[in-house]
Amino acid sequence: MGLRTEELILNMGPQHPSTHGVLRLIVTLDGENITEVQPDIGYLHSSVEKMLEYRTFAQGIALTDRGMDYLTALANEEVYILAVERLAGIEVPERARYIRTILLELQRISSHLLWLGTFGIDLGAFTAFLWCMRERERVMDLFEAVTGGRLHHVYFRIGGVYEDLPEGWTDRVLEFCDYFLKRLPEYDELLTGNPIFKVRTQGVGVLPREVAVAMGASGPVGRASGVAYDVRKADPYEVYDRVEFDIPVYTEGDCYARYLVRLEEMRQSVRIIRQCIAQLPEGSIRARVPLSLRPPKGEVYVHTESPRGDLGIYMVSDGTERPYRVKIRAPSFSNLYALTEMMRGWKVADVIAILGSVDIVLSDVDR
Amino acid sequence: MSDSIHAPAGHIRVAPVDRAVEILDALPGGGIVLTTVEALLNWARSASIWPLTFGLACCAIEMMQAYATRFDLDRIGVIPRATPRQADCILVAGRCTIKMAPIVRRLWEQMPEPKYVISMGSCATCGGPFYYDNYSILKGIDTVIPVDVYVPGCPPRPEALIEGILKLQEKIRKEPFLRRNMVGASRGT
Secondary structure, eight states: OOOOOOEEEEEEOSSOTTSSSSOEEEEEEETTEEEEEEEEOOTTOOOHHHHHTTSOTTTHHHHHHHHSOGGGHHHHHHHHHHHHHHHHTOOOOHHHHHHHHHHHHHHHHHHHHHHHHHHHHHTTOHHHHHHHHHHHHHHHHHHHHHHSOSSOOOOEETTEESSOOOTTHHHHHHHHHHHHHHHHHHHIIIIITOHHHHHHHTTSSOOOHHHHHHHTOOHHHHHHTTOOOOHHHHSOOTTTTSSOOOOOOOSSOSHHHHHHHHHHHHHHHHHHHHHHHHHOOOSOSBOOOOSSOOOOSEEEEEEEEETTEEEEEEEEEOSSSSEEEEEEEOHHHHHHHHHHHHHTTSBTTHHHHHHHHHOOOHHHHHO | OOSSTTOOTTSOOOOOHHHHHHHHHHSTTOOOOOOOHHHHHHHHHHTOOOBBOOOOSHHHHHHHHHHSTTTOGGGGTOOOBSSGGGOSEEEEESOOBTTTHHHHHHHHHHSOSSOEEEEEHHHHHHOGGGSSSOSSBOSOGGGTSOOSEEEOSSSOOHHHHHHHHHHHHHHHHHSOOTTTTTTTOOOOO
């Protein structure tokens, strides 16, 4: 005798403690099993692409900080500025390129730390949050010393950076690197070997390689599924072709693999920072760029590796001082749609673990 | 004077006030505090603001930093609650879209009285950098819900948020909480 069952539609969000922003998930349940997940986005649509059309190229920098992925403000600035520089054919001084790379990698560490902390909360490990925030505050201090801002920096300029590094800053960064590498094994003790953490993440939310490629999943999500693609290696920008680093790739495609990828990426970021500081040349930090920059007519597509994945900008210039059209290719957007594939067939309790492991920022999804 | 004049046998003996003063004065730091019930309630309420765990955008990250290790909002009695029914304050952290506005309004309506709103950051206060040439962002959360404290900044530092919470505490302490219907200070719904 079969039990009469019926489909249940569960609404998660947009206000939910674990949705990492304002994401609404419409989860169709068969008993406890998920049959379908429908993300409803747009709760943080800031119309930044349209707004950029009304800003001059220099003004747009401040907007990319806030309107795109707010956790990785410098990565947004970087991709925007690269696009403008390629459009206008501006050569950036060496020192500025190194400074940018150091800051981008620091940003990657801070972004992954925040992810790790919130992922810990999602799985019930509150200590991880407090520990990660402790480290993150130190990165924030480093940012503050250089850019003046903690979260939104507006530090990169077309043709360079705003100001030179303050005196003794590189020593502080190296000190942080030593400190941070000592802290990372603590996370291993806290989470990597933790049986509860492993049971909740290992084998959960598997994203096969083919699906990851088909869905356009990139960044740590793609690399955890065996897609060995990193823009820093595949299409190097700034000075990534002059430093040695490895790309962690796992083939399991589960939440645990995504966690391991991000942990290893933080170690690699420290490696990159150390090499950059060792190679940091003296000299100018900013090329001479006219105040009202008018790049020639044309279009350009630039992509970079933001902490969330392949972040691209397609920019069209019509010869005026404002871009004609800007299209942002957001990594979180593609990763969000890979989420629907990951969640199918899992229990409702795994929704949080899977959602947390993908590390989406809704500001990046909605723009 | 005798202690037993007004105390019939079998009843609890009530010490006269001057006797109580004597006892309390002997204690280190002891003494009698005379206050109104309202001031006592306000003092208690102001030291236990429980905001809703609710983040919209960038400011939510700074809010998380404020909750976390270095700044630790717990020490001024701020403990995040996951549901509006347990919360008495809503920290609107970040830009609010027109699509999100009815939800913020509903969350606010679900909170029990007395309730407070802190608008954190420029976007929640007035639209911030998304004021011009923008079709999707609400120009200030105060068009949807009444705001008690505005915290400026883009995003405000955790220190600024703490200052905002202290200002809210000040406001709560001065509030005619028990007399609010009499003085017509009833808020909202």
